[in-house]
Every structure is written in C-alpha cells, then in structure tokens.
Amino acid sequence: MIAANVMTTSPVTVNENTPVFEVVDLILNLKISGLPVLDSDGTMVGIVTEGDLLRRRELGTEIKRPYWKELLFSPGRLARDYVQSHASYAGEIxxxxxxxxxxxxxxxEVISLMENHxxxxxxxVKADQLVGIVTRVDILKALHTIWVRDRDNESADKKKIDDESIKNEIIERVQSQPWAPKSNIRITVNNGxxxxxxxxxxxxxxxALITLIEEVTGNGDIHDHLVFIEPITGFCIAKQD
Incomplete structure (x- = not known):
C-alpha cells in the first residue's frame, strides 16, 4: 500500500495571508490538527498545526524565560518566539x-516518518504541487476498510475448518516467528x-502466542496451560484458567 491509496485528496488549505483566527476556525470546524499553507502560485510553502498556536499572547502562554536564560539565546531566536506568539497571519507562524x-x-515509510518526527x-506532493495529505485518521480508515472487507469475505465464504487444519496452521505460523518457542510448546485442537x-x-x-492463535481461529476459545519460568530465579508460574 502506498500514500496515494490512503491520502485525502484535495485537502483544505490556507494561504500565507490567511488570518490566524480563520486558521483556528477551520481547525475547530473541520476537526483537523493542521492545514497546508500555499503561496500565491499555489505552491505549498508550509503547514500550520495546533502546535503552532499553543504559545499565544491572547492566552498568556507566550514562552517566558528568566532574564539570565534569555542571555543564552540569540536575538534572532527570541524574535522568532515573539512572532510565533503575536503574529496575525498563517505565513508568519x-x-x-x-x-x-x-x-x-x-x-x-509514511508511518515511520510520522513516528520518528x-x-x-x-x-x-507531486511536481511541487500539493495533491493530498495523509493523516493518522486516514491510516485508521484504511485499516478499518480492510477489516470490513475481510469480515465480509469470511462471511461469504465461511466454511467449517477441521481441527487438524486449525492445528497445522497454528503450528506453521509459530514455526515462522523468530520469537516463538518452537520446541517448547504443544498445540491440540478439539471442536475448534x-x-x-x-x-x-x-x-x-x-x-503473542494467544494473539497468533486468535488470528487463525477468529475467536478466543483458547485454554492457556503455558508455564512461565522466570529466567533468573527459575521460579515457575502456571497459568490458571
């Protein structure tokens, strides 16, 4: 799956001269966390988000530092902070x-960028033009669509799977996982x-083993008899059903 498969096309945008109060109106009314900013040619030059609007003089939340700490910052840095809390237009903040x-x-790759930053x-963006935007909500919508599709397919093609087939699929999946204790567990299946x-x-x-089994069976009919051995002390704890 790629960005184009999940992105919102024709996203709402603002321009550099959009007043800050209009930006806030859009964010609140559309229930979104940020807006791309376009220049007069329609090229995206920035993005304004909720985070850009938290430190505002109207709220009394401008960054306030002790005098001695301000000496550690350049006048340019202090000036940027002032603009962020006082500016009137999207292009300035x-x-x-x-x-x-x-x-x-x-x-x-999209998700990694979101996580890392x-x-x-x-x-x-394609050829310097904004063609869409991918949000976390867009990704969740894609996930939901896949779940609904798979559920509908399962309902349409549902058939009884015998116990031996369930067991073999579980074992096959366990064998493919690097974390699984392949030689230390035993699987039996009776009436599903x-x-x-x-x-x-x-x-x-x-x-992880319970999750893997649920993926195969589609339900939680699992009797867990696994024994946990604490690796340092050797203390044993058996799971109680």
Whole structure:
C-alpha cells in the first residue's frame, strides 16, 4: 500500500495571508490538527498545526524565560518566539518547508516518518504541487476498510475448518516467528477449542502466542496451560484458567 491509496485528496488549505483566527476556525470546524499553507502560485510553502498556536499572547502562554536564560539565546531566536506568539497571519507562524512524501511513498515509510518526527499528518506532493495529505485518521480508515472487507469475505465464504487444519496452521505460523518457542510448546485442537501447553521465559511470548492463535481461529476459545519460568530465579508460574 502506498500514500496515494490512503491520502485525502484535495485537502483544505490556507494561504500565507490567511488570518490566524480563520486558521483556528477551520481547525475547530473541520476537526483537523493542521492545514497546508500555499503561496500565491499555489505552491505549498508550509503547514500550520495546533502546535503552532499553543504559545499565544491572547492566552498568556507566550514562552517566558528568566532574564539570565534569555542571555543564552540569540536575538534572532527570541524574535522568532515573539512572532510565533503575536503574529496575525498563517505565513508568519507556519512551519516552513515541512516534511512531505510522494504519492508513491510506501505506507510503512509514511508511518515511520510520522513516528520518528512525532507528527500527525504528511502532505503529499507531486511536481511541487500539493495533491493530498495523509493523516493518522486516514491510516485508521484504511485499516478499518480492510477489516470490513475481510469480515465480509469470511462471511461469504465461511466454511467449517477441521481441527487438524486449525492445528497445522497454528503450528506453521509459530514455526515462522523468530520469537516463538518452537520446541517448547504443544498445540491440540478439539471442536475448534485450542489447548496450548509448554514453557515460556517471557510473558510477552504468552500474549503473542494467544494473539497468533486468535488470528487463525477468529475467536478466543483458547485454554492457556503455558508455564512461565522466570529466567533468573527459575521460579515457575502456571497459568490458571
């Protein structure tokens, strides 16, 4: 999946001369966290977000530093802080030259950028023109669409799967996972109910095994008999159903 598959096309934008109060109106009315900023030629030059509007003189939230600390900052830095809290137009408070992605950017790359830079949205640009925007909500919508599609497909093609097939698929998936204790567990299936026995050295492995089984069976009919052995003390804890 790529950015073009999930992005919002024709996103709402503002221009450099849009008053700040209109930016706030749009953010509140549209229930979004930021807006691309375009210049007079329609080229994206920045993005203004909720974060750009938190330190405002109207709120009394301008950055206030002790005099001695201000001596550590250049006049230019102090001037930028003043503009951020007092400016009247989007172009003055926006984040210039924001991160962007192309429509062909893989979705995992988009998500990595969001995670690494702690941002909620990425403009999608082609030939210097804004063609869309990808937000965290857009990604969740794509996930929801996949879930609904898969659920509908399962309902349309639903058939009874025998216990041996369920067991074999679980074992096959366990064998493919680098974290799984392949030689320390035993799987049995009876009337669709899965029993899992064995030894683990990390409770995260228990959670992962249960998740894997639920992916195969589509339900929580699992009897967990795994024994946790604390690796340092050797203390054993058996799961109680």
């Amino acid at each position: 926006m984040t210039a030259n924001p991160l962007t992605v192309s429509p062909e950017a893989p979705l995992d 702690n941002i909620k949205r990425l403009p999608v 109910v899965v029993d899992i026995d064995g030894v683990i050295w990390d409770e995260n492995i228990r959670a």
